Every structure is written in structure tokens, then in C-alpha cells.
Amino acid sequence: VLAARTDDTNPLSGLVVADRPEPDVPEGWRLVRVKAAALNHHDLWSLRGVGLRSDELPRILGMDAAGVDEDGNPVVVHAVIADPDAGRGDEVNDPRRSLLSERYDGTFAEHLVVPARNLLPKPDALDDVEAACLPTAWLTAYRMLLRSGARPGDTILVQGAGGGVSTAAIVLAGAMGFRVWVATRDAERGRRAANLGADAVFDRGERLPERVDAVLDSVGAATWGHSLRAVRPGGTVVVCGATSGDPSPVELNRIFYQQIRIVGVTMGSRDELAGLLAFCAARNIRPVIDRVLPLHQAIEGFAALEAGDVFGKIVFTIP
Amino acid sequence: VLAARTDDTNPLSGLVVADRPEPDVPEGWRLVRVKAAALNHHDLWSLRGVGLRSDELPRILGMDAAGVDEDGNPVVVHAVIADPDAGRGDEVNDPRRSLLSERYDGTFAEHLVVPARNLLPKPDALDDVEAACLPTAWLTAYRMLLRSGARPGDTILVQGAGGGVSTAAIVLAGAMGFRVWVATRDAERGRRAANLGADAVFDRGERLPERVDAVLDSVGAATWGHSLRAVRPGGTVVVCGATSGDPSPVELNRIFYQQIRIVGVTMGSRDELAGLLAFCAARNIRPVIDRVLPLHQAIEGFAALEAGDVFGKIVFTIP
Amino acid sequence: VLAARTDDTNPLSGLVVADRPEPDVPEGWRLVRVKAAALNHHDLWSLRGVGLRSDELPRILGMDAAGVDEDGNPVVVHAVIADPDAGRGDEVNDPRRSLLSERYDGTFAEHLVVPARNLLPKPDALDDVEAACLPTAWLTAYRMLLRSGARPGDTILVQGAGGGVSTAAIVLAGAMGFRVWVATRDAERGRRAANLGADAVFDRGERLPERVDAVLDSVGAATWGHSLRAVRPGGTVVVCGATSGDPSPVELNRIFYQQIRIVGVTMGSRDELAGLLAFCAARNIRPVIDRVLPLHQAIEGFAALEAGDVFGKIVFTIP
Amino acid sequence: VLAARTDDTNPLSGLVVADRPEPDVPEGWRLVRVKAAALNHHDLWSLRGVGLRSDELPRILGMDAAGVDEDGNPVVVHAVIADPDAGRGDEVNDPRRSLLSERYDGTFAEHLVVPARNLLPKPDALDDVEAACLPTAWLTAYRMLLRSGARPGDTILVQGAGGGVSTAAIVLAGAMGFRVWVATRDAERGRRAANLGADAVFDRGERLPERVDAVLDSVGAATWGHSLRAVRPGGTVVVCGATSGDPSPVELNRIFYQQIRIVGVTMGSRDELAGLLAFCAARNIRPVIDRVLPLHQAIEGFAALEAGDVFGKIVFTIP
């Protein structure tokens, strides 16, 4: 099968799109004919070797996919390979969890094999390209909002605009009944965030007119202090990444004195992906898509994401 | 002041709109110039003497109001008179709580006096008539949805269409990200519910295509069994009334075997009213209004509500 | 293997203890050598044919067991056969769940086969007889307390004393930090409840000195009204059975006006059974055991339970 | 009245125990005859001028008290002066909250005036000295445990032993059904923690036999990294102080990748103090008291706390 994978010997040398042997299907797993697969920052890191052991290479990249199963049913693929009985009711907390493309081959390939439980029915309301956007960035944003402790009518500050998680958060937060504020250092992205439905857009680090009920932060070092000052006493800062590096110091006095909650989130459960699919179908929500490319032009997508020149998801299609 | 009140000696004889003396303002209370006041079923029951002691008559009716305080600030009135320190963080659970028009004179009057904490700033986004709809029926629907245990994407069944709580629930549920189903015995109301945004409308008691995550039920005897069969295992039936009488039997086997939660709700807290006001302002939500009448025509409104001939709220204005 | 099962043709005729063929072990299931198995009311109902289809007879009864797996590891058996991915994070809500002895043979046998996930390590702190008491009645009581909404220092009323769930609730509630009140119509059981640690004991239906924060009710018709009057506004009535029949009427006005929550519970999840085992080990909790009998005297245990002449669990041992 | 206060002109010069004029009692406030008052680190910081403005000096110190109100009722004093309607249901989140001895005179005095809502009935089960220990350190520990997300049977790690919060946490956690682990750099305090009921004691920073469900941390810089490594994926680190300074860096990657929650806590609400009092009475819990001194020997208590030479609370009595 055609597949985008890391190079055999040097993960940093970059991406190879080439033929791969057809995968075996273990007992209890299913074969999926991938029709669309979305790109994530995680794939860029994998290309650089982060999270991959050299004895596991070459590895097919890609976490997000929609396609059809062996019986021809349209499916969306859940990217977390984990034991539903580990992790105290949240498989993401299984200490042995892995994400597609880490220990098992990923979604940038014509064929994909995953455990049976990792396939969910694709709602008719979403086409393959749309559905392929949901399992990583959109699922993460959905879980961040569910864990924000906010109620409809509350104000959510999204740190950053343009990335998969932040564009998802803007759209989903509005559809959940929140007032949505965005802070970004990029004026053009700010304008596009407003077009997506953000109620107000601020410069990164700008003092806000009032404190917010929750902050969604994937930026890290560059926004940590602002997030802690932006949230009201008793409010929540949900974190899912640190693209600008690890913050320092913690400002622990502020955290306990203001009774702030910091909530770490990564991905979501199979059950939450089902919830997100139902949510998109019920409220007519469509993912924000930057561009759609055929898989053999995957390199163009990786380059755009590397350059930071995206607003929404990049999706690869396999005809 | 002009006021709609129950008759001095016989609460069943009906409504008297007449002059009343100006109210005194106790220490810590505030005087409000009422500009709009909405009608609730509770007012009909009060007219019939339910919940009123004969030695407390005459009593000015009305629970919902918007107006201006003594400093000219536009305000919305919270209708629950209670101690915020009673009720374990929910003043509605204060055993000594009363609602406006029960122990203290209500809102169908030019002037109203309430504890200072019962006044909240009216958002600019809502006019007086709209704001006056929120403190009882809309607040109850908001709390019901908050306590439904449902998450965005879940399906909510609303039993009934047309009443203040059910029309509020239809609108608010959609704006919170739920799929909204309505069951009603009245086809015309069903059509109007669909126009409000209900995703599907069913006959009362009709078998649904699938089980729902939560039911909002204000009907009681006529819908209890249907609600218990409509909800999925582990789902929630939120109840706020029993207009058709007390159900029987409980069907306790179904409740524990299916692990159903029954959640009783009445009104909401001051803090939730603030949340609802913010929600309406943030997501551009407007209450469903059946008709607006000047207070001196209040009898016409009571008659319409008695006849069941309403879809949304009836609001009285005081110029 | 020796096994207690329902009779082939007439489930009401009672119990047969006889040889059964060795069970097959399906892929993904495990064989357990049962060492102790506890008796539940559910087994009595099964004897009467409740919940069993005639084409499924004979069926080995029994839901609770401790024993050793094929590798000699001491194990406790989780009695709920269900898909961890169904039921929105609570396998008990899987619409296709079954309990041991319903669709699959139960624990009153030398050998038992269950899905691999249904085996949990037995803590050293508990012996086989003690561990065998936990998976049904004690797990139900544990979940009821977890879902009571009460916090340490709150008062819990347990309706009934003597049964497996009520004795478990008395012991567990105290160890969780609650004040424990018991209502029973049997003075002798009341005395024994006090010996178990109940802080106060009342007659069934007796007016309590103050309202409680939560009620645990497995009695049904005979206690429903008392439970609704005993609980404070905003409190919770957790129900897991209706041994005295289905209550009537609902008293819905009281439920919504007092904002009472009714929470149906049956059994618990695998994860909660792990929690309960850890809890018993950590806080030195031992189940309340009425008597221990060899399995071939199972009939004596069934008769005692039928006669209501028990205080705590009856456990069968298989040497 | 006799009172321990900061010096008029130089807060660092230390403590003055001297006569003070009788306080005025504003409308809605109450006068308390203090019988016992406990010492907190907060009082040491106040002595050094932290949190006090020079124009507010002299200020009577002290946050914790038990005594009698003007009607002779035994009372416990809630130390948070705040509006119950601010802070979204948690008065501690009122941005204008203050603690006794900050904006208003504190408890180290014969007479104290506080808002009426800040007095709670003292349970008979606790004497004045015991009750005076609860409103700050014990209340904080109680809230930390309530917000730990742990369930009975879970393991809680307490960072530190000996301080008011850590000794409270050890005792309360056991009485709530948790397994209690303690990490301390002081072997003697470790022994005393074990005597209090800690199930295991470790050196500070020592690798634990398994990950814990929640950590309670008041130490800060010296324990932050250990706390993050000690907690299981999806677990919670509750923080209420940073006696060793502000940690650095945050280790944000660990927080989101392991889905850790950091929960800031300071003090608790009036309602939680009521819960704590009920809890101590119901489960026969007694605070850990280091020593009891008459108020005129307050300097001895301050010196001991400054020297770190305490295990439990220091209480001053006023005969």
C-alpha cells in the first residue's frame, strides 16, 4: 500500500511516500480502507524522531482517519490504542496507551489496522474529509471544554488562533453556549478567528476587560503567566500543549491563593469521540479545513504545517 | 401603586387590579420601579389560594420582573427570597425560602421591594420585556439542563411544548449543543416547537427511534411512564412540575435496574440567574413571548393562560 | 463439577446440587477454581425463575465468588458480564449486560468461566470467604454511597438492617466518614446494626430528629414515603431494590419542590470493585458474615435467606 | 481587652500583647468572647508585614477562634470575611474576601467582632481548644481532600508532616476511607505521622512503591517535581502553600501528557466548616494539638512555630 512513513535509518531526514506491504490483521483488530487522513503537529514531531524508538522504524505516520471497514461501513478511527479497563474509566490514562503511529502504524496509508473498538460509525452529516479532522485536535478541544468547569454563558479564553486545537475550540465553544475570546499575536489569524465566531479577539498577553471563567492553553511558556492572570478566582486553565516551551516559574502562590485549577488534557476517550461526532451532526458543526491534498503530496502539507502557515486542518485524501 | 393582587377575602374570586399603598423598604432591601413582569402558572395557583394563607391576603401576585432600581440602574429581579447560607450552597434549598408573591408582595405592581441581593444588572442585549421572562420559567429550564447530566451532542427529550418551561428548554438546549426532541399531544404546538429549533417532534407517549440521554418533564402523571421508558440506562429524568397530576406507580424496578436518576428542580439560584442572563447575552438568545399586555389588562393574560391558549410567555408592561 | 443449579424443567421446584460437566473456556475467557461463593436474593429469585428463560435451564446459580485462576493467582470475580465500551463509561449501563447466573453459568460450582476482565487480584488482607462477599451486595452499597452526593460528616439513613446491602452500607458508610442512621422494624436487627457501628437506630417510618443528607433504600413500597420525608431539601435517595413492592404514588410535587434526587443503582463497575477491594484492605474493613456452609449444604443457606433469618452474608465454601 | 497585635510602626519588630479598646459592633456583626484561639503560619507572616498595609496597623492577629456569642451560645468562628453571593457559590473566591486579621482585627483578643454569618454552633463533642484548631488548617485540609477527586480506598500522599495542614490531612484522610502515605525529611515527624495513622511514611522525594491517586502539597519548590511523578495518570495534586518557595519549571509536558490536575485551595467556605465540625463530631475526630498556652504567653507559641518545632496546632487560651 502507498504510505507516508519515516525513513528507515534517519527519522530526521524526513518523509518518504512509498509502497508498503499490506498489513496483517490480528485477532480482534479490523482492516480499514483509509479515504481521508488529517495531519497533526504530532506527525511533525514523529518525523523528528520524538516518541519513536529506532528499532520501531520505519513507521507509517498519521493519527486521524476516516474510511470504510471490511464490510463497507463508513467509519471514523479513534487514535488512542489502550485498554478501556485501565485508566479508571478513561483509557487515555492507561499507562500503556499509545497513539496511532507510535507503537502501531498510522493512518497515512491506504490500509490501516486497528482494534475493533477503535472504529466508530461515521455520521452521514460529515463527509470523509470532515470526519478525518475530528479524532485528534477536535477531540482534544472537545475534552478541554468538557473539563473546563464552565457553564453555558461563561467566557472562555482560547490562547492562540489558527492551530487545529484552537480553531476547534473556537467553533465548539460557541456551539456549547460559551462566550469565546481569543488571544493571538497574529492579527490576520485574529480576523479569521472572529469570522469563525470568536466574540472578541485580543493581542497575546493583552489585559482583558474582565477575568474569564476558563482558559484553553496549548502555547505554554509564552502564555502561562497571562493565562493565570486572565482567569477568575476559582477558574480553570486547561492545558494540552506547550508549543513555546515549558513555563517557569509555576506562580504557585497565585494558583492556591486564587484557587485556580490547572487541568492537563491529551486526546479523549472513544466515548467522547462518539460524543463529538454526535455533537457535530446534531448542531451542524463542520471542522475548519485549511487545505485538502492527495496523500502523494503529503510533503506539501508537512511543509506548510512546519512553516506555521495554516488555519485549521490539513487533510490528505486517498482516492 | 397600581397592582394585580388576589382579593381580600376570597382568593378564588379572582384578580383585582387596583391601587395599593406604596411599599415600605426594610433595611437591606431595595425599591424597584417595575417596567415589565411576566406571568407564570404559579400566579394562577396563587389566585386559587394555593400556597397562600388567608391571613396574608391581599397579596400582590407576580414572580418575574425587570425594571430600574432607585439609582436608575436597569435590573432583573431574582424571585427566590432565601438565605444564601442556607441550603448547602443552593439557596433554593433553604427550608424557609419563599418565592415572590408568597410571603412578600410580588411583581405585578408599579413598585416592588426585594432584598438587595435579589437585583441583578440587566444586560443591554435584552429589553425589559425579554428580561422579565427569565427569572422563573427560563431559569428553571436552565437549571434543568445544567442538572441533566447530558453533554453537548446528547439528545434531550422535552415533554410538552408551548409552556414557559418547555419553550425555554427547547431554545436553551439547542444553544447548549444538545439535540432536542419534543413530545406533545398538540400538533400545532409541535409545529411551533420545530420552528423554535426542535430537531424532531413526536406525539405524546410515542415510541422514540432511540433512547435519549435525558428527559425534561413538567407534565407528571401523563408522561412519567413514557419518560422512564424513553431514557437510556444511566440517563436522567429532570422533573419540575406535575401539571397532569401525581404519577403512580413509581416503577422503582425500572429506576434501579436501569440506573435512572430522577432530579427534582424548582427555580434556580441567584448565581444561575446571572449565568442565564450572560448566556442569553452571549449567544443572542431571546425568550419566546406569546403576547405583551399592559398590566391593567392582566385579566386577559390570566384567562389565556388558564385556557392553555399560549405558546411562550405572557408579559405585562407598566409604562 | 459439583454445582448448585436450578432444576431442568421447573425452576420453582428448587435447588439441585449435582455433578455438572466441566465448562468450556472460550477465547478471552478464564477458568476459575471457586473456593468461596456468597448467596444473594438474586439467587432466590432465579430459583423462582425470575430473569431466566426456560430454554436456558438448567443454569448454575451464584453471582459472588473468590478463588484461584489457572495460574494459581487468588482472584475475586466481577459479576457483571458487559462491554466496557458500552454504557457511557459504566458497563452496568450496557443494555446487553448480564449478571453471572443469568445468561452464563454462575459461581455455585467448583469451576467457573468468565471473561478475563472479570477477574481482579484478591488482596492478601481478605480471605476467600470475606472476598466472596464483596462483588454484589457490598459493591452495590459502595456505589450507592459514592452516588449519594454526601460528604464526610453528612448523615446517611439506611432503610433496613440485616440484609447484605444494608449491613454493607452501615459498615462502609462509617468508614467513609458519614454519620450512620438505620431504620428497621426489627428491634433485634437494630441492636446488631448498632453493634456494627450505626450511630442511631429508629423504627421503620419513625420521625427522625432531623433531616438526613441521603437515604439508601432497598425496601421500596414500605419506605418510599418515609425516605422522601426523611431527606433534606436537595438531598438524595439512592434506591437499589424494592423488596416490599413498587411504591405508589410518586409524590412528584415533593420531589421537585424539595429538589430531591432519586438515584437508581444496581451492582457496580469492575473499576469500582477494584476500589472496594482497595478500600477494605486499606481501612481494615471486613464483611459481615451470617454463616459459612459447604456448598453441598447450599439448600440450608437458601432456606435461611428465604426465611429472612440472616444478618449479613451467607457464604458457601468448596474445599 | 487583652490582645496580641503587630506593633504600631514596625510590623517586623514583633508581637505586642497589650490592652486594646473594646471593639465596636457594626450592624449585622456579632461580638464574641474568645475562649481559645489557634496559631497559624499566616500569623507569622502578618508579623513580618506580609499582607498588611502600614496604615492598617496596629492589627490584632489570629484567624482561628472558639468562644461564646452575646447570648452565651458556644460558637466556632469562620475566618473568611466575604460575600456569600460573590465567588460563584464559593465565598473564598470573592475577589474582595479577607481573612480575619487582614482587614479586620483577628482572634488573639478577649473580644472579637465578626459578621453574624461567621459564627457556627460549636458541637458539644469538641471543647473550645479543639474547636479553635479547625477554621484554618483543618478546614483547608478538609477542602483539599474534598477536591482531591479521590474515592474511598484510594491512596493519598501528604507532602510533609507536623504542620497544621499536614497533620489534619493525615487524620481526616484516614477517617474518609483513604490509604494515607506521608513523605517527610524528618524521621521523628515521620514516626509521629505513623502514630497518627499514616499507613506508610517515606523520605521526602523517595520513589514510592506505586503511583498515588492524589497528592496534598503545601511545600512547593522542594516537592513539586516529586508530586508530579508520584501521582498516577489522571490523578490530582492539590496545593495550598509553597513554604519552600515557588517551583520551577512547571513541567507542563508531564501535566498534559499524564492528564494531571493541579487544584489550588485556600481555606474553605462557611458551609464546609459546618461540614468539618459535623465530621469531627460524627466520627470522633480530635485535632492534633502541639501545646496549649495562655494568650499572654503567645510569644512562646510564635517562637516555637518560627523555629519549626511543632507537631500539630498551638492554641492560646483566654480564661
Ligand SMILES: [Zn+2]
Ligand atoms: Zn506521541
Ligand SMILES: [Zn+2]
Ligand atoms: Zn409557591
Ligand SMILES: [Zn+2]
Ligand atoms: Zn438478574
Ligand SMILES: [Zn+2]
Ligand atoms: Zn492573608
